[in-house]
Amino acid sequence: MFLMTKTPDVNLSVLDVAPIRKNGTAAETLRETIALGRGTEEMGYHRYWIAEHHNMPAVASSATSLLIGQVAAVTSHIRVGSGGIMLPNHAPYVVAEQFGTLESLHPGRIDLGLGRARGTDPWTARALRRGETSGKDFPAQVTEVRRYLGTATPTQRVRAIPGEGTHVPLYILGSSTFGAALAAQEGLPFAFASHFAPDQPLMALEAYRDHFRPSEQLEKPHAIVGVNALVADTDREARRLFTTLQQKFLTHGRGGVEFLPPVDDMSRLWNPHEKATVSAMLRVSAVGSPHTVRTQLRDIVKRTGADELIVQTETWDFEARLRSYALLAELWAD
Template sequence: MSTPLSILDLATIGEGETATESFAASVTLAQQAEKWGYRRIWYAEHHNMPTIASSATSVLIAHVAAHTTSIRLGAGGVMLPNHSPLTIAEQFGTLETLHPHRIDLGLGRAPGSDQNTMRALRRDPASAESFPQDVQELQGYLTGNTLIPGVNATPGYGTNVPLYILGSSLFGAKLAAALGLPYSFASHFAPQALQDAVRIYRRDFKPSDQLEKPHVIAGVNVMVADTADEAQQHFDDAVRRRVVQMLGRGRTFTPEETDMLLESPAGQNLMQMVKFSAVGTPQTVRDYLDWFTGHADADELIVATQASTLEARLHSFELLSEVSGLVR
């Protein structure tokens, strides 16, 4: 398998664990992924989610970068309408200055939260409408070609932190193509528009100073284990946890009640979110990823593993690196 592999670290806070333990796990994963040959690790901005510790994305990146030496680290992504472009330029300009040639900045326009949390973030409900203009303003700060006369990002000015447009619909594909930026599609949880979005992006792509030709990163769920049964058990447990988290509204469910949630229309809809999932032994997963790369017309895959223990996640990523020929 020649397709570069990257990791989406969900910075999971497991049952009975703390955010401190989650951060330690992220450091361990990054240190091992660096040895195993993964290209990059990204962290996503989420808010008011008790099982995800990556809300202060740039701070987490800084912490992990200080404990690693070469692997690229970045946001996958920062939800730009939650912030001013200048603030994000300063944050990621600082990261790039401290850790040269290792920082990525993926940008999305979703809130990364619910409506009440949006209000707590002081986010204007209409802020997503200016996303294209905000991306260009941010890019101006990072390249040293500010669009706001007399305003520069320090640090940030001239750091040229590479931007990536994240998306799960045709909007992001069209924007990434128009701006000549790489495009990352969230097919690990929003599979429906994958092929149409990639087709439009490649068709309409305009070269830019950052990128000469299209570059597509596609997300895919991965769970690798020594046996197919073990991998399937880890995956099924992860799906069950997701359904309870998203539909349970904080309640505790018996196994029977969880089964009922899974079988409900809402539960089946959530099951469709993980349509693109490679689960099984190393060779089975490699075969699936080879197929998925062609299906997605991807230049790079970013994989997410949601096993409940750090040991299972590490083992999954290690087995994948071995079967994919990544190990250095």
Template structure:
């Protein structure tokens, strides 16, 4: 079982986007040394606390700073883009960096509707996501003899495509197309169990994948002291609460007690959203992570964790890698 890392290139309070990008490079280099299989970045727009809006550019930056770890998108929000443009972007990345690039595709806008319109997203009611996915995959495949449109660079690179989702829709599409599937359980866990079942039961073998391949996303907030791990988690809790209440900003500094800065109803809601998480010391994180793995049986675990202090974030992922390596050996 592989373990990977999801980075949103967070911009902490008191810092800026340039420093966030330097932090991501440092984290990626540490992750590669720690044995993480993939390093994914996510597309978000109009978010003061996220520096990965130009996702393909950031992927190229991180790929240039690493050597062997797979680098990719988790994901590109395809309805924001023309499939040909994404094929050219990721075909260029694959041409430069070889077989290290992943392309995860999501159906959501990754932002608010006003920003989606500014991105020139087609706001028609008709859902063309399945057609857009197959069109994009065709651009990345070997060209047909009578093909008129070509992604150059892109065609023939066969960049691996994933379907990302937080509902049954993505599970059904990934199963139908025979693609690997990643579920966003790190912030939207409600349909996790059902989506896994739908995906595995409905999977149809394709030329790229013989059997279903499921990735479970989770958060890990780890430290050498349990109380400190709980404190580190409060940055992400505050960020979710602010975003949900229309007050998005940079990643807040942690607090000793989340109860001192947030309404109990908001705390309950954010704790539900972050329920697929592990928090605490190495042993605590191991026990919580093992329980999730035993329950959902993922082929791969994608680990996230929005932590304000860059050094504490690296330390948390160090503990996560130690835990995951141990669980892999145990199996």
């Protein structure tokens, strides 16, 4: 495998939601997640983040910290983390203990990306926390996690062990100006979820940079932009493979989420309104041959000023997914 060595100004990273094929198994998907982490490290990607989702038959990324540990155990230098942990679903103290443990096992390689969306239904939220939760106290929760992972004070009665003193780097994830403002205020890196929420990235990133205050973790703003990307030998083949993700968003709009094989013609599956809705949600995407995707990604970087792109690629066939990431690494190094 080739190693990505060029384009030092903008790193490429990977976001994995661990998709489960229709009629497939979670075990199969989890094995592929581990293999993808190992493969993308060999290709030279900067970091590998795993999402958090619950009660979704087509997604296996529910126990995010466990998966991070599995990927970190089979890799040696790629950064591994959460994209992200949804704090309303968890006690900040437990999150600090889990990521303190991961950092203790894999020092200097663990990232803690934090989000405020529950990302699920009220019943699942209650099952997770045994009560009503919201994102309103997200800033206080971030502060709490940060305190547990920092240097303990002599009067601190509750300590995260492992955790305290590890200073695991925090990242704020968001799809609006709320997360941008918090990341700026706290002096943390900010990752915008353009890959499914493309409406406000420029406004949010501008606010983040304008109001950024340096911190011990970060001296200047660091903006990460989420992008859907799919690379194949030809534009036509890439567009066909991309119909798997289009169908996933289509079925989500109809009240469920299914991970389905690609089709030759999406016009049979959606009506004009659904096509417009799905296309709008996926408009921050780079799909095509290496030449096409290189041009599209450079345009995204130019428009957003991204310091880093974090790429989500979903294909029905795992080998096609690996090949897409390999072609992407190669074209980014040229």
